[in-house]
Amino acid sequence: MERYNLVVIGAGSGGLVVAAGGTGLGARVALAEKHPIEYTHEGKPVKAMGGDCLNFGCVPSKALIRAGKAAQHAREASRFAIRGIPDPGPQDIARVMDYVRSAQAHISPHDSIERFSGLGVDVMVGAGRLKSAHEVEIGDKTVWGRNIVIATGSRAMIHPIPGLEEAGYLTNETVFQVKELPASLLIMGGGPIGTEIGQSFSRLGSKVTIVSSTPHICPKEDADIVAVLVKKLRHEGVTVIDEAKATKVEKKDGRKVVTIKGKTGAESTITVDEILVATGRRPNIEGLNLEGVGVKHSAKGIETDAKCRTNIPSIWAIGDVAGSYLFTHWAGYQAGVVLTNTLTPLALASCDYDNIPWITYTEPEIAHVGLSENAAKAKGIEYRKFSADFAHNDRAVCDGDFEDYFAKVLVDRKGLILGATIVHPHAGDVLAELVLAKKWGLPLSKIASTIHAYPSLSEITAALGREYRKTGLTPGRKNLLTKIAGWMR
Amino acid sequence: MERYNLVVIGAGSGGLVVAAGGTGLGARVALAEKHPIEYTHEGKPVKAMGGDCLNFGCVPSKALIRAGKAAQHAREASRFAIRGIPDPGPQDIARVMDYVRSAQAHISPHDSIERFSGLGVDVMVGAGRLKSAHEVEIGDKTVWGRNIVIATGSRAMIHPIPGLEEAGYLTNETVFQVKELPASLLIMGGGPIGTEIGQSFSRLGSKVTIVSSTPHICPKEDADIVAVLVKKLRHEGVTVIDEAKATKVEKKDGRKVVTIKGKTGAESTITVDEILVATGRRPNIEGLNLEGVGVKHSAKGIETDAKCRTNIPSIWAIGDVAGSYLFTHWAGYQAGVVLTNTLTPLALASCDYDNIPWITYTEPEIAHVGLSENAAKAKGIEYRKFSADFAHNDRAVCDGDFEDYFAKVLVDRKGLILGATIVHPHAGDVLAELVLAKKWGLPLSKIASTIHAYPSLSEITAALGREYRKTGLTPGRKNLLTKIAGWMR
Numbered sequence: 001m002e003r004y005n006l007v008v009i010g011a012g013s014g015g016l017v018v019a020a021g022g023t024g025l026g027a028r029v030a031l032a033e034k035h036p037i038e039y040t041h042e043g044k045p046v047k048a049m050g051g052d053c054l055n056f057g058c059v060p061s062k063a064l065i066r067a068g069k070a071a072q073h074a075r076e077a078s079r080f081a082i083r084g085i086p087d088p089g090p091q092d093i094a095r096v097m098d099y100v101r102s103a104q105a106h107i108s109p110h111d112s113i114e115r116f117s118g119l120g121v122d123v124m125v126g127a128g129r130l131k132s133a134h135e136v137e138i139g140d141k142t143v144w145g146r147n148i149v150i151a152t153g154s155r156a157m158i159h160p161i162p163g164l165e166e167a168g169y170l171t172n173e174t175v176f177q178v179k180e181l182p183a184s185l186l187i188m189g190g191g192p193i194g195t196e197i198g199q200s201f202s203r204l205g206s207k208v209t210i211v212s213s214t215p216h217i218c219p220k221e222d223a224d225i226v227a228v229l230v231k232k233l234r235h236e237g238v239t240v241i242d243e244a245k246a247t248k249v250e251k252k253d254g255r256k257v258v259t260i261k262g263k264t265g266a267e268s269t270i271t272v273d274e275i276l277v278a279t280g281r282r283p284n285i286e287g288l289n290l291e292g293v294g295v296k297h298s299a300k301g302i303e304t305d306a307k308c309r310t311n312i313p314s315i316w317a318i319g320d321v322a323g324s325y326l327f328t329h330w331a332g333y334q335a336g337v338v339l340t341n342t343l344t345p346l347a348l349a350s351c352d353y354d355n356i357p358w359i360t361y362t363e364p365e366i367a368h369v370g371l372s373e374n375a376a377k378a379k380g381i382e383y384r385k386f387s388a389d390f391a392h393n394d395r396a397v398c399d400g401d402f403e404d405y406f407a408k409v410l411v412d413r414k415g416l417i418l419g420a421t422i423v424h425p426h427a428g429d430v431l432a433e434l435v436l437a438k439k440w441g442l443p444l445s446k447i448a449s450t451i452h453a454y455p456s457l458s459e460i461t462a463a464l465g466r467e468y469r470k471t472g473l474t475p476g477r478k479n480l481l482t483k484i485a486g487w488m489r
Numbered sequence: 490m491e492r493y494n495l496v497v498i499g500a501g502s503g504g505l506v507v508a509a510g511g512t513g514l515g516a517r518v519a520l521a522e523k524h525p526i527e528y529t530h531e532g533k534p535v536k537a538m539g540g541d542c543l544n545f546g547c548v549p550s551k552a553l554i555r556a557g558k559a560a561q562h563a564r565e566a567s568r569f570a571i572r573g574i575p576d577p578g579p580q581d582i583a584r585v586m587d588y589v590r591s592a593q594a595h596i597s598p599h600d601s602i603e604r605f606s607g608l609g610v611d612v613m614v615g616a617g618r619l620k621s622a623h624e625v626e627i628g629d630k631t632v633w634g635r636n637i638v639i640a641t642g643s644r645a646m647i648h649p650i651p652g653l654e655e656a657g658y659l660t661n662e663t664v665f666q667v668k669e670l671p672a673s674l675l676i677m678g679g680g681p682i683g684t685e686i687g688q689s690f691s692r693l694g695s696k697v698t699i700v701s702s703t704p705h706i707c708p709k710e711d712a713d714i715v716a717v718l719v720k721k722l723r724h725e726g727v728t729v730i731d732e733a734k735a736t737k738v739e740k741k742d743g744r745k746v747v748t749i750k751g752k753t754g755a756e757s758t759i760t761v762d763e764i765l766v767a768t769g770r771r772p773n774i775e776g777l778n779l780e781g782v783g784v785k786h787s788a789k790g791i792e793t794d795a796k797c798r799t800n801i802p803s804i805w806a807i808g809d810v811a812g813s814y815l816f817t818h819w820a821g822y823q824a825g826v827v828l829t830n831t832l833t834p835l836a837l838a839s840c841d842y843d844n845i846p847w848i849t850y851t852e853p854e855i856a857h858v859g860l861s862e863n864a865a866k867a868k869g870i871e872y873r874k875f876s877a878d879f880a881h882n883d884r885a886v887c888d889g890d891f892e893d894y895f896a897k898v899l900v901d902r903k904g905l906i907l908g909a910t911i912v913h914p915h916a917g918d919v920l921a922e923l924v925l926a927k928k929w930g931l932p933l934s935k936i937a938s939t940i941h942a943y944p945s946l947s948e949i950t951a952a953l954g955r956e957y958r959k960t961g962l963t964p965g966r967k968n969l970l971t972k973i974a975g976w977m978r
Contacts, residue, residue, distance in 0.1 A: 003978050004978065005974050005977060005978050013943075024962070025962075025967075025970050025974070026967060026968075026969075026970035026971030026972070026973065026974040026975075027970075027974040028974065028978060053943075058883070058943060058944055059883060059886075059887060059944070062883075062884060062887035062888070062944055063887040065887075066569055066887055066888050066889060067569040067570060067571060069569075070562070070565075070566040070568075070569040070571045071566070071571045073559070073562050073563070073566075074562070074563045074566050074571065074574045076559075077559040077560070077562075077563050077577070079559075079588075080555055080556040080558075080559040080585070080588050081556060081580075081581070081584040081585045081587060081588040082556060082559045082560045082563065082577055082580060082585070083577065083580060083581060083584070084575065084576075084577035084578050084580075085563045085574060085575070085577050086573065086574075086575075087573075088566070088571055088572065088573035088574050089573050091570075091571060091572060091573075092570070092572060095570040095572070096569070096570045096571070098570060099568075099569050099570040103886050103887045103889075106880075106886050107883055107886055110881070146977055146978055327942070327943065328943040328944075329940055329941060329942055329943035330940070332943070333940050343970075343973075343974065343977075345977075352940075355939065355940060356940050357940060357941070357942040358942055359942045359945060367942070391595075392599070394547070394548060394551075394596055395551060397548075397592050397595050397596055398548060398551035398552040398554075398555055398592045399551070399555050400555060400592075426915065426918055428942055428945045428946075428947070429915055429918040429919055429945060429946050429947055430918055430921070431942070431947075432919070432921070432922045432941060432942075432945070432947035432950070433921040433922045433925050435939060435940070435941070436922050436925055436926060436931065436935075436936065436939050437925060439935075439939045439940075440929075440931055440935055440939070442925065442929055442931075446925075446928075446929055447925065450844065450924060450925050450928045450929070451818055451819070451822050451841075451844060451845050451846060451924070451928075452818060452846070452921060452924070453816070453818055453846040453847055453848045453856070453917055453920070453921075454502075454542075454547060454816065454817040454818035454821070455547055455548070455551055455817075456848060456917045456918060456921070457917075457918050458917070458918050458920075458921035461921070473513070473514075478514075478515060479515075480515075481514050481515035481832075482515030483515070484515065484832075485494050485514070485515040485516040485517065485832065486515075488494060488635055488832075488834075489492050489493065489494050489517060489635055
């Protein structure tokens with residue numbers, strides 16, 4: 001039996017980083033990927049791994065979002081006094097998806113079997129199945145690993161709704177293959193996936209309705225932040241229905257009649273051409289033989305400690321299948337933790353759960369790190385809040401991107417950042433400075449005394465810092481300063 | 490005679506911050522502004538100060554750039570498979586300038602006489618003229634200041650070119666008032682002002698030629714960075730002529746015939762409808778009576794030390810008139826230095842010249858902080874360089890904004906940042922994280938171990954950090970790791 005330092009099951013964001021990093025650090029690595037996807041890049045076929053991120057998630061959705069922006073920005077050109085640009089109208093979605101595929105194809109060589117084989121990884125096509133604490137069966141082969149890393153990701157959670165299967169629906173795995181733009185699209189689920197794709201389809205010409213079971217869409221974010229996004233979505237023509245659930249789907253004259261039960265319990269129907277189900281994710285734990293080997297898990301995924309270790313010391317789990325944060329960058333980060341813990345004699349690295357940023361890629365974007373106000377209140381954590389509006393950020397004003405947009409930050413007594421959220425079309429880029437400051441303990445006062453280029457969106461962080469500093473100028477101090485100034489005059 | 494802690498001459502970016510900050514800290518402040526500009530905001534007239542920044546510089550140029558982008562992005566929508574958007578063609582520049590004015594008007598209340606009077610500043614309309622080390626004449630009034638701050642800014646430098654005055658030309662003070670789009674526009678000067686306005690007019694429908702006397706436009710930036718911008722400008726139809734100078738202008742049939750002398754000495758002519766002169770800046774030192782009071786100055790501006798103090802201990806100078814860095818944020822920063830030095834008994838604050846970022850607002854933007862490669866070589870400073878391409882940044886790929894764009898960073902032996910430059914449409918926002926890291930001594934390795942949201946442009950900084958880290962994995966170390974991995978297998 002071939003012996004490896006690491007046997008990785010699943011070649012998504014987490015598994016690929018473990019594999020590349022492992023061989024880079026001198027380890028022998030086997031990597032099992034169930035289902036590579038073929039792209040064409042520069043005329044050549046590429047067998048890509050990459051998991052949901054490259055194939056059904058981050059990458060295609062961001063490219064779709066970009067196309068939606070191109071249509072919407074043309075629609076809004078008159079805001080900047082540009083004439084001669086008509087509303088582009090409903091788009092040829094098949095061509096848009098060709099653009100999406102071109103972005104995926106551009107990235108695909110980086111995640112390809114060829115590249116990883118070249119790095120020295122033994123890539124094996126097939127589903128990995130645990131045989132023991134150190135053995136994994138891949139197809140008709142069994143390999144031995146000093147450590148085994150499970151990184152099989154997640155897939156769309158489909159709740160059992162009467163008639164849904166019969167009527168048919170899209171998920172994140174099929175939506176990027178649509179050939180015709182649905183004139184109307186109902187999205188079940190108001191999380192980031194549903195909201196991002198919903199806004200994009202709306203901008204490309206679909207009549208979109210988002211049905212969310214939570215009090216507001218993007219329920220992980222604070223209500224004041226989400227309100228800004230919802231206002232924009234509605235302004236663009238997206239219908240957003242909160243605290244509602246689809247209870248039944250019927251097919252009628254080739255269309256889909258969805259029964260919606262609202263918060264009052266009253267039912268109504270919406271007839272649409274297509275449905276996208278984006279009501280959460282479920283971990284890909286089936287077929288791993290977790291029970292057989294005794295790996296603890298629940299419906300949320302495989303249970304791990306902060307070192308990413310399961311209850312079986314030689315078996316680790318990272319990314320979506322481990323169920324904590326479902327982000328590519330979290331999976332990649334956990335991959336680094338596992339590399340340290342498996343390739344150095346002492347397993348000392350632990351996940352830092354406090355400094356993980358995320359972005360919802362709607363327009364405006366919502367970018368967040370650390371503690372939200374909701375969470376702070378729920379946990380009883382003391383904080384001071386400072387806000388700054390983009391209406392006072394001169395770059396945002398010149399760019400016409402200011403209305404309602406703002407940033408807020410929660411700090412402790414010393415001005416150290418506990419959490420920050422920004423809602424603005426470029427929130428994601430602006431957040432990075434705050435993440436760095438939070439991670440390395442730079443207080444708001446140090447951000448305020450760092451020169452920010454004028455005019456730039458990043459000045460919003462300095463504005464937060466100035467708000468913080470103002471609190472140091474108490475009436476008593478101001479009084480004293482006024483007296484001193486009088487003496488010096 | 491009224492006695493003040495601070496008498497400020499000039500109400501631009503520097504003067505306004507001194508005035509607002511001074512009153513905020515309890516000081517009595519007089520502020521002399523020669524020429525307020527009137528805007529209409531929410532139906533009401535606003536008498537705005539703000540200097541070149543609000544009236545003839547940053548603000549109107551960024552709004553014009555935004556309008557140019559709206560036209561260009563519509564033109565490029567087919568890159569994202571969006572159909573139904575024709576080339577918008579030449580624009581109604583008068584309407585575009587209305588948009589520009591609306592952005593200025595939005596900001597104007599913040600810089601208004603009304604607001605500053607409300608803050609407690611004694612605003613006096615008139616040119617300030619030094620009478621002594623503590624006295625300033627403003628109109629028919631003379632006021633006394635414990636300290637005097639000169640912040641009169643700069644204006645376009647007009648080199649004497651035969652025929653130029655007769656033919657007529659635009660500067661940054663008049664270009665935002667044009668009523669008709671010139672079919673062709675020659676820009677004398679390839680600095681940021683000329684390049685930004687040139688690209689914008691080109692996008693709005695003018696045939697633009699930039700004539701630059703330096704080896705390449707934006708001469709403060711490294712050649713490899715500028716090459717990316719020049720390629721894009723040329724692709725958009727802008728003619729860029731380096732190492733050339735206008736030597737003569739003649740008027741002919743209502744058009745302007747400009748003679749250009751190239752680097753070989755050969756002369757050629759270009760016939761255009763309009764000329765913009767953007768060949769540098771000169772400090773506004775006339776009329777201040779610097780000679781009378783004995784304030785040292787040169788053609789570059791008023792001489793100051795790092796504390797912003799002139800040779801006369803009670804007189805200070807900040808911003809463009811002091812001639813070091815001609816940026817709004819530098820003026821604002823120096824204002825803070827002067828506030829500390831004039832309102833606390835010991836003048837201890839000094840300017841930090843090493844951590845000043847700047848952005849050239851073309852598309853792509855060029856964003857820079859600290860040492861450039863050129864400067865490092867010229868000064869003989871040892872550095873290690875790391876680069877990262879946006880072609881490997883998945884967000885940039887999805888956004889279609891990756892070709893040629895890159896970031897580079899220069900670090901010392903410990904990985905501390907000496908300088909960084911980014912060329913990308915959103916370079917300015919991405920730079921802020923590196924500025925913070927440079928200012929507060931966070932090495933590249935700490936940036937690499939900070940989680941960046943995927944996919945985001947800000948990941949480019951982590952990519953720089955990874956490049957740096959790779960250098961730690963020498964062949965010897967890799968060998969050792971491989972051996973250890975073998976033992977552990």
